[in-house]
Amino acid sequence: RRALGWRWENDAFVREPDMRDGVFGAMGGVETSARDYARWVAFLLSAWPARDGPETGPVRRSTVRELAQGLNFVAVARRPGQPDSCPQAGAYGMGFRIAQDCDLGFTLAHGGGYPGYGSYLLLLPEQSIGIFVFANRTYAGPSPPVWAAAVALHGNGLLARRPVPVSEALGRAYQNARLMWTEGSIEPGRDALAMNFLMDRSAANWVAEFARLRSETGPCNHAGPLVATGALSGTFSWTCERARLEGQLLLAPTIPPSIQALRLRVVPPQ
Numbered sequence: 661r662r663a664l665g666w667r668w669e670n671d672a673f674v675r676e677p678d679m680r681d682g683v684f685g686a687m688g689g690v691e692t693s694a695r696d697y698a699r700w701v702a703f704l705l706s707a708w709p710a711r712d713g714p715e716t717g718p719v720r721r722s723t724v725r726e727l728a729q730g731l732n733f734v735a736v737a738r739r740p741g742q743p744d745s746c747p748q749a750g751a752y753g754m755g756f757r758i759a760q761d762c763d764l765g766f767t768l769a770h771g772g773g774y775p776g777y778g779s780y781l782l783l784l785p786e787q788s789i790g791i792f793v794f795a796n797r798t799y800a801g802p803s804p805p806v807w808a809a810a811v812a813l814h815g816n817g818l819l820a821r822r823p824v825p826v827s828e829a830l831g832r833a834y835q836n837a838r839l840m841w842t843e844g845s846i847e848p849g850r851d852a853l854a855m856n857f858l859m860d861r862s863a864a865n866w867v868a869e870f871a872r873l874r875s876e877t878g879p880c881n882h883a884g885p886l887v888a889t890g891a892l893s894g895t896f897s898w899t900c901e902r903a904r905l906e907g908q909l910l911l912a913p914t915i916p917p918s919i920q921a922l923r924l925r926v927v928p929p930q
Contacts, residue, residue, distance in 0.1 A: 662691070665776015667798035676776030676798060694794060701781065701790035708785035709822070727754045728768055728785075739811070741804025756783070763814050765821065771803050782806045787819045824888040829917040833909055834886040834894065837922055841880070844870040854911075854918040869924075876926045878902040892917055903928050 665676040692700075703717050707724035715721065730751030739745040739761070748767075750759035756768040764784055771780040778800035781792040791809055793802035813819045826834075836849030846853065846866045861869070878901030888894045892911035897904060904927040912920035 663777075663794070663796040665774075665796050665798070667776065673797075679775065694792075697792060697794075698790075701783070701792060704783060705785060705788050705790055708788075709824070727756050728758050728766075729753050730758050739807045741807060742811070745811075764810055764819070769803070769806075773799060778802050780806050782810055784810065784819065786821045788822055789813070789819060824890060826886055826888045826894065827891045829911060830886065830888055830892065830894055830909070833911055833917070833919050834896065836919065837907070837909055838883060840866075840922075841870060841924075844874070849919065852919050854914060854920040856912075857919060857921070860921070873905065873924055873926060876903055877905050880905055 665678070666673045667676050668674075704724055704727075706717065707721040710721070710725065717724070730753050732751055734749050734751045736747045737750050737759070738747060746762040748759040748761050750757055752758070753768070756770045759767050759769070761767050765786045766784070768783040768785070769781065772778065776796060776798055778795040778797065779793060780802040781790065783790050789810075791806050793806050795802045810819070833852060836852040839848035840846050842848075844867060846858070846863050850863075877898075880898040880900040882899040884897045884899070886894045886896045886909070892913060894909050896907045896909070898907070906925050906927055908921070908923040909919065910921040910923075911917040
């Protein structure tokens, strides 16, 4: 039941000779099935997000995440097989090409070639999804269909990103931000501010800014939940009388974490 390797030559498929057993057989002496490789992909994906808890793999989750550390300068590229796609910012990490994609987010990808065979793996850690292709043809070029499948899944709403839990520090900061807005002053949350917060805008100017925004929004009757974008950052949206108020909250990694930035903007009703 082993997949045999072929190459396309002189307008016909020709059987590739099998390599001898040993370190170069299947690039390391390992042959596997799609089912077992899926288990390996699931193990890699289990390293995200970073968290406490028991370790269940052959190495620590933090060790797996080192694969995503870029080792050279970031370059701009397009998705394989999609020359008109949005540009990606990518770098080569420890065994994976790491890229930020405008639709798919954080990605890790790598392909392999061998006489008679080819493979490609794409990891989407933020969605806990892995897509891979095995091919038994030399220079099969399996990367374009993998990316096309990922884009199709995204386009059909099937790549939901894993929700980020609101950390205790971020929750406290959100409550302080709401108090500052309600009072129209930074005073209720002054003790929660980072050292540079008032260097960016003085306390008096925050009073003026709160008043200006409130003159556009009117009273805000519904404060929506904070949506965490990380352990120290989040966004929120409040429904107000005349408009919607959208905000971003960023904490400084101090001990304890403190509010480094609070950004607010008015969104007129549609």
